[in-house]
Amino acid sequence: MRKTAVITGGARGIGYELARQFANDGYDLILVSRNRDKLKAAATLLTKEYSVQVQCCGADLSDAASHKIVADAVNNMGVIPDVLVNNAGVGASGTIVSIDYLRQMEMVNLNVGAVVGLTRTLLPGMIGRGSGAILNVASTAAFFPGPNMAVYYATKSFVLNFSLALEKELENSGVRVSVLCPGPTATDFGADSGLDNIKLVKRKYFPLMPVENVAKYGYRKFRDGKVIIVPGIANRISTTLSSLIPRRMSAGILKMLNNNEQLWY
Numbered sequence: 001m002r003k004t005a006v007i008t009g010g011a012r013g014i015g016y017e018l019a020r021q022f023a024n025d026g027y028d029l030i031l032v033s034r035n036r037d038k039l040k041a042a043a044t045l046l047t048k049e050y051s052v053q054v055q056c057c058g059a060d061l062s063d064a065a066s067h068k069i070v071a072d073a074v075n076n077m078g079v080i081p082d083v084l085v086n087n088a089g090v091g092a093s094g095t096i097v098s099i100d101y102l103r104q105m106e107m108v109n110l111n112v113g114a115v116v117g118l119t120r121t122l123l124p125g126m127i128g129r130g131s132g133a134i135l136n137v138a139s140t141a142a143f144f145p146g147p148n149m150a151v152y153y154a155t156k157s158f159v160l161n162f163s164l165a166l167e168k169e170l171e172n173s174g175v176r177v178s179v180l181c182p183g184p185t186a187t188d189f190g191a192d193s194g195l196d197n198i199k200l201v202k203r204k205y206f207p208l209m210p211v212e213n214v215a216k217y218g219y220r221k222f223r224d225g226k227v228i229i230v231p232g233i234a235n236r237i238s239t240t241l242s243s244l245i246p247r248r249m250s251a252g253i254l255k256m257l258n259n260n261e262q263l264w265y
Contacts, residue, residue: 009088017215067117
């Protein structure tokens with residue numbers, strides 16, 4: 001019997017590339033996204049390329065009510081997922097008072113709420129079966145305070161710490177947990193979030209990693225059972241240094257690097 005992976009934000013970017021990795025290993029897929037057109041297009045491509053079953057679940061995961069709807073849809077398919085990939089996320093660049101309130105709450109609801117909600121609704125089936133895995137997608141931002149992207153950084157810090165806590169809670173349950181922490185990556189996320197305009201990216205202090213490389217590295221380390229997964233040498237160095245640099249100093253450095261330079265280019 002083939003295994004099944006549920007992947008949120010699976011229609012594009014890191015989520016889609018992770019879907020390709022799972023499909024290449026023979027997993028059937030359940031992709032979740034609020035963009036139904038891109039979801040169907042992704043499913044068509046994956047089915048054609050890998051000859052796996054791909055089912056779609058259109059849902060806006062920033063709405064808490066959707067978490068149970070997704071879980072019910074998965075249950076109605078007669079599936080207990082072997083893997084849950086909590087990848088869907090959104091970002092925004094700017095000071096706390098310059099970013100629209102609803103946009104900030106969307107970040108919290110999607111980046112944090114959906115991770116907790118889907119984990120809570122789909123995890124019991126894995127525990128009952130005695131096997132399964134969760135891959136949460138955070139960011140290198142999780143290791144730092146992030147002035148000018150304060151809410152985004154904080155949500156990713158939540159995902160990292162939630163994952164580490166969950167990994168310990170689930171010891172001896174047969175369910176394992178990993179967290180993927182990519183740095184700046186060549187996807188639409190940068191343009192959508194305003195990340196492309198901050199000094200950190202514009203000045204190429206951390207060059208954008210190809211999304212395929214992020215997914216391949218992330219999947220390989222996930223399959224090997226690594227808990228904290230950081231693709232890219234520069235990213236691994238920076239996250240290691242995060243524990244050595246005083247947090248207020250880190251905040252000062254990130255305030256400069258997260259400065260929006262859009263007006264100057």
